[in-house]
Amino acid sequence: MDSLNIEGQARLAKYYMEDSQEQINRIYKIKKYFGNKILLVAHHYQKDEIVQFADATGDSLKLAQIAASNKTAKKIIFCGVTFMAETADILTDDSQDVILPDPTAGCSLADMANSFQVTKAWRYLKDKYGSDIMPITYVNSSSAIKSFVGKHNGVVVTSGNAMKVIKWALQRSKYLFFLPDQNLGRNISLQLGISPDEIALWKPLSEEFIASNSEKIKIILWDGYCSVHQQFNVNQISQLRKTYPEIKVIVHPECTNEVVNAADEVGSTEAIIDYIQQSPLGSRIAVGTDNNLVSRLQHIFPEKQVMLLNPIACSCVLMNRIDLPHLALTMDNLMNRPEELNIVKVNQETSHFAKVALDKMLNLS
Structure with a gap:
């Protein structure tokens, strides 16, 4: 660790000793000072202490699009x-x-697929199935993986448009290679009528290809998953139904197929919000997604009985690394130490091919 990082860590430590209300007041003051020269966006899974400052909230792609549309x-x-x-x-x-x-605010799902692993898997699959294969990556992946997909004529999907995009892809390629979330890929494939024995699994750590019948395969899934959505199971749903026979259960498609099948509804983050908003007054709804969001929905819709499918589930640990002290330090740096801001820059070649894959998705959506 160099001297600048040591100094930065020492400065951050002091922020955890500060009065939180002072930090809140200072953040609002700095935001007002910069006005429309800055835009602060927060993902739905952020804690309320961050969301309170947001100019916009949403899922990852929506926030990126909002940022792109803001030219000031x-x-x-x-x-x-x-x-x-x-x-x-x-x-x-x-x-x-x-x-x-x-x-350090990363994503455990995105980290389950790196360029080295994907390149090795791609060579194996090309040798096995030839050139009629299309790579598809969930938006929850690194820019390097999106770039790989763009270079090989593939496309990005979100949980909201995966059904439409994968259906389109199946009409153009004999085989699809879907990464990094096997749960989303399996759930959408089965909903589209793909049979279980037409779905294979690639395990990157052991470099194993698992298929019940490799001659029938249409979809090859990457062995990755979201740690948050792995915390939901069928027993939780069963227990809630015993206690509340009238309850409706909605879960995110990153949950396992068993959980998705046991639920009443499945949908993206935005779809979950819309479902609760449109439900009748007094509806009892258990939600299987990040508990930061579900707890917020309980306060937004007090006239509805919104419940956490798993009350003891951990919210996204990596997402929650962005907390009030980190945001206060960032805003202070914006004001006084701009050279210490953590600016995210994707190199030109990676950015170009990643945008090819993203634009293809946006044109299809």
């Missing part, structure tokens, strides 16, 4: 995780800087 803000404070900030940098102008308050 030269500094985008992105309260999310690294892959989200990278996507925002790819879509925004070169004159804009995307700032991630904590450089």
Whole structure:
């Protein structure tokens, strides 16, 4: 660790000793000072202590698009995780800087696929199935993986448009290679009528290809998952139904297929919010996604009985590294030490091919 990082860590430590209300007041003051020259966005899974300052909230792609459409803000404070900030940098102008308050705020799902692993898997699959294969990556992936997909004529998907995009891809390629979230890939594939024995799994750590019948395969899934959505199970749903026979359960498609099948509804973060908003007054709804969001929805819709599917589930630990002290330090640096801001920059070649894959998705959506 160099002297600058040591000094930065020492400064950050002091922020954890400060009065939180003083930090809140200072953040609002700095935001007012810069006005429309900065834009602060927060992902739905952020804590309320961060969301209170947001000019916009949303999922990762929506926030990146909001940043890209804002041509007056030269500094985008992105309260999310690294892959989200990278996507925002790819879509925004070169004159804009995307700032991630904590450089260690990553994503365990995105980290389950790196370029070295994906390249090895791709060679294996090309040798096995030939050139009629299309790579598809979930937006929850690094810029390097999006770039790989763009270079090989693939496309990005979100949890909201995956059904439409994968259906389109199946009409154009004999085989699809979907990464990094096997749960989302399996759930969408099965909903599209792909049979279980037409789905294979690639395990990157052991470099194993698992298929019940490799001659029938249409979809090859990467063995990755979201740690947050792995915390939900069928027993939780069963117990709630016993206690509350009228309850409705909605879960995110990053949950396992068993959980998705046991639920009443499945949908992206935005779809979950819309479902609760449109439900009748007094509805009892258990939600299987990040508990920061679900707890917020309980306060937004007090006239509805919104419940946490797993009350003891951990919210996204990496997302929550962006907290009040980190944001206060970032805003102070914006004011007084701009050279110490954690600016996220994707190199030109990576950005170009990642944007190819992203633009293809946006044109299809």
